Amino acid sequence: MENVNENRTDGIIDSEQIVGHWINNASRIWDSIVKKSVNGKNGGGESLFSNPDAAKESYKAWEPAMKTWNEFASTMNKKEMIDNIVEGNRAGTENFHKLLKSGLDGFSFFQKRWLESAKNIGGIFKNHHVETMGGSEVFDLFADIYNKEISKFLSIPPLGLSREYQAKFQQVIDKSNIFHVKLMEFLYFLYIPFEKSFTVVQDSLASLADEGSLPDDAKEYYQMWLKQLENHYMSMFKSSEYTSALGKVVDAMSDFVAARQQIIQDSLKSFGVPVENDLDELYKDIYTLKKRIRTLEKDAEKSK
Amino acid sequence: MLNFSEPMNKALNNIAENTEMMWNFADDATDVLLGDLNTEIASTPYEIVYQQDRVKLKYYKSEAKVKMKTPLLVVYALINRETMLDLQPGRSVVQTFLDNGIDLYMIDWGYPTRKDRYVNIDDHVNGYMDDIVDFILKRESVPKVNLMGICMGGTFCVMYSALHPEKVKNLVTTVAPTSFDTDQGLLHSWMRSVDVDRMMDTLGNMPGDLMNFGFLLLNPARLMIDKYQSFAENMNSKDFVENFVRMEKWIFDSPDVPGATFREFIKEFYQENKLINSKMELGGKRVDLKNLTMPLLNIYGKFDHLVPPGACDQLSSKVGSKDVKDVCLDTGHIGIYVSSKCQKEFAPKISVWLAERDEENEEVKSPLAVKKKTAKKITPALQN
Numbered sequence: 039m040e041n042v043n044e045n046r047t048d049g050i051i052d053s054e055q056i057v058g059h060w061i062n063n064a065s066r067i068w069d070s071i072v073k074k075s076v077n078g079k080n081g082g083g084e085s086l087f088s089n090p091d092a093a094k095e096s097y098k099a100w101e102p103a104m105k106t107w108n109e110f111a112s113t114m115n116k117k118e119m120i121d122n123i124v125e126g127n128r129a130g131t132e133n134f135h136k137l138l139k140s141g142l143d144g145f146s147f148f149q150k151r152w153l154e155s156a157k158n159i160g161g162i163f164k165n166h167h168v169e170t171m172g173g174s175e176v177f178d179l180f181a182d183i184y185n186k187e188i189s190k191f192l193s194i195p196p197l198g199l200s201r202e203y204q205a206k207f208q209q210v211i212d213k214s215n216i217f218h219v220k221l222m223e224f225l226y227f228l229y230i231p232f233e234k235s236f237t238v239v240q241d242s243l244a245s246l247a248d249e250g251s252l253p254d255d256a257k258e259y260y261q262m263w264l265k266q267l268e269n270h271y272m273s274m275f276k277s278s279e280y281t282s283a284l285g286k287v288v289d290a291m292s293d294f295v296a297a298r299q300q301i302i303q304d305s306l307k308s309f310g311v312p313v314e315n316d317l318d319e320l321y322k323d324i325y326t327l328k329k330r331i332r333t334l335e336k337d338a339e340k341s342k
Numbered sequence: 343m344l345n346f347s348e349p350m351n352k353a354l355n356n357i358a359e360n361t362e363m364m365w366n367f368a369d370d371a372t373d374v375l376l377g378d379l380n381t382e383i384a385s386t387p388y389e390i391v392y393q394q395d396r397v398k399l400k401y402y403k404s405e406a407k408v409k410m411k412t413p414l415l416v417v418y419a420l421i422n423r424e425t426m427l428d429l430q431p432g433r434s435v436v437q438t439f440l441d442n443g444i445d446l447y448m449i450d451w452g453y454p455t456r457k458d459r460y461v462n463i464d465d466h467v468n469g470y471m472d473d474i475v476d477f478i479l480k481r482e483s484v485p486k487v488n489l490m491g492i493c494m495g496g497t498f499c500v501m502y503s504a505l506h507p508e509k510v511k512n513l514v515t516t517v518a519p520t521s522f523d524t525d526q527g528l529l530h531s532w533m534r535s536v537d538v539d540r541m542m543d544t545l546g547n548m549p550g551d552l553m554n555f556g557f558l559l560l561n562p563a564r565l566m567i568d569k570y571q572s573f574a575e576n577m578n579s580k581d582f583v584e585n586f587v588r589m590e591k592w593i594f595d596s597p598d599v600p601g602a603t604f605r606e607f608i609k610e611f612y613q614e615n616k617l618i619n620s621k622m623e624l625g626g627k628r629v630d631l632k633n634l635t636m637p638l639l640n641i642y643g644k645f646d647h648l649v650p651p652g653a654c655d656q657l658s659s660k661v662g663s664k665d666v667k668d669v670c671l672d673t674g675h676i677g678i679y680v681s682s683k684c685q686k687e688f689a690p691k692i693s694v695w696l697a698e699r700d701e702e703n704e705e706v707k708s709p710l711a712v713k714k715k716t717a718k719k720i721t722p723a724l725q726n
Binding site: 228231260264267268271272275276281282284285288289292293295296299314317318321322324325328329332 | 395456457459460461465469525528531532534535536537540541543544545546559560561562563564567568571
């Protein structure tokens with residue numbers, strides 16, 4: 039067995055040599071074990087195997103592999119080889135560190151952009167004067183934020199063979215978001231008269247209670263509230279804010295339905311099902327033909 | 343020390359009495375709702391004598407001894423159904439006309455489908471209406487018809503009469519919008535803020551359900567809350583429930599409106615107000631109201647929130663006719679036909695007005711000169 043201490047200088051063990059010594063010693067041990075098993079102790083004597091000839095044949099089959107392993111071990115034991123291995127490990131570690139660093143840098147870059155986006159959103163809040171905002175202005179604020187900071191992600195141009203379908207899908211998401219915001223705003227308008235009528239009725243009841251003339255009949259309370267509700271609805275319906283919200287929700291609904299129809303039609307087309315656009319073209323042709331026939335019939339009748 | 347026993351006893355007594363009353367009410371209401379309810383509408387018998395595409399022509403024959411010579415063609419709106427004119431016995435404009443000796447024809451516009459999305463106003467007026475009028479003239483062997491239009495149907499009749507005055511003897515318009523430059527009604531201001539092109543390009547036809555929702559929004563307090571509160575209060579009355587359900591059946595029976603027609607109506611009427619200014623064009627011809635030279639009876643409702651008086655009362659000053667009469671009734675858009683008060687004012691007034699302008703009345707002596715090709719008689723039991 040090689041003596042590790044032979045390479046020891048000044049009490050410092052060379053770690054590169056340790057591996058080499060270990061490999062060599064391990065090879066020798068296994069080699070001797072195999073030989074003794076096959077040939078008996080010191081080359082003579084009884085083999086450990088019941089069929090020594092078969093064992094010898096088997097060992098002969100292994101012998102090239104063992105020799106290859108010994109050659110490999112000797113090569114690996116050489117200083118240059120060990121230096122290369124260590125260098126490779128060091129390079130791998132360095133590359134890994136570089137990779138990690140660039141990943142972190144990239145993340146920092148995006149994080150910076152997100153923070154800028156958040157800052158922009160904060161700016162939008164500031165511009166809308168949130169502290170003094172009324173009810174429906176919240177929806178304008180959200181629409182502003184959505185259009186400036188969120189919608190652009192849905193406008194990223196898609197690539198590839200299926201880009202057209204991706205674009206349509208993005209459209210549906212975008213239009214759906216816009217429609218839901220406008221719908222919420224419209225429903226909010228429908229809710230406002232309820233809130234106001236309850237407030238007015240509460241004040242009226244408080245005055246009546248002070249005067250001691252609260253009605254006995256529950257129906258009178260109902261009629262009081264209903265009249266207020268009706269009046270508030272009438273005044274709200276005539277306002278420009280309501281008509282504007284109505285126009286916006288109708289437009290948003292139309293856009294969303296159109297975008298959704300596109301997706302549905304594309305899906306149906308893949309199954310070979312005729313879609314609305316196909317039928318509309320047919321209806322148009324039928325309508326035009328019928329009109330022409332009617333005109334010709336009338337002309338024919340006049341000329342009789 | 344305050345004595346709470348007396349007011350407490352009174353309150354408990356009230357609760358007990360009210361509870362008993364409530365149970366009795368619930369019992370009666372259950373009997374009514376689970377019982378046999380007659381909610382049939384449009385029960386007056388008629389025949390379908392003509393059909394073109396989805397459009398049918400109903401014929402109601404008068405059994406009165408003295409009949410008018412000129413038949414009356416009633417043109418209802420494309421919104422909701424003409425069955426409102428024959429809602430129930432005792433509240434039937436159709437029956438009133440028949441009792442007054444008027445042979446009645448009524449257009450059933452049917453239920454448009456997507457196939458009809460390209461049918462426009464010209465197709466309705468110069469297409470369907472003109473063909474139907476020609477059919478009646480031939481069938482009845484008369485030179486002209488009396489024409490009566492309701493709501494949007496009245497608008498169509500005005501245009502038809504201006505384009506074909508030679509075929510119309512007398513014109514009656516009821517709650518018919520002809521001028522749209524008014525802010526009296528909510529619809530007028532709402533329609534100006536709607537992008538109708540975008541809507542119709544997307545939806546094809548204007549869905550009846552969406553229109554119904556819009557009409558309910560005109561007065562949600564009354565139409566969505568108070569109406570049903572009133573129903574709940576009167577659920578124990580069979581007559582009330584039957585009348586209520588009939589109205590519900592009619593009001594929510596809303597066909598879609600063909601997209602091209604709806605688009606034109608909003609753009610050229612609500613937004614551009616072309617008709618009253620004689621700038622409307624149909625089939626390449628200008629609708630000049632001065633050509634409307636036949637007698638005109640123009641009826642509208644003072645409390646009509648759908649077609650306010652401001653949308654109706656300008657017509658009489660724009661037409662070429664010298665025999666013009668405006669009648670403003672103290673009622674709303676639907677009440678003019680179904681309220682019991684107006685039953686005595688509305689249809690009888692029209693009958694008298696028409697009779698005054700009819701040619702000599704004839705007693706029924708013999709069948710009509712031209713043998714009528716009658717279609718299968720449709721009875722109410724069959725029509726559903």
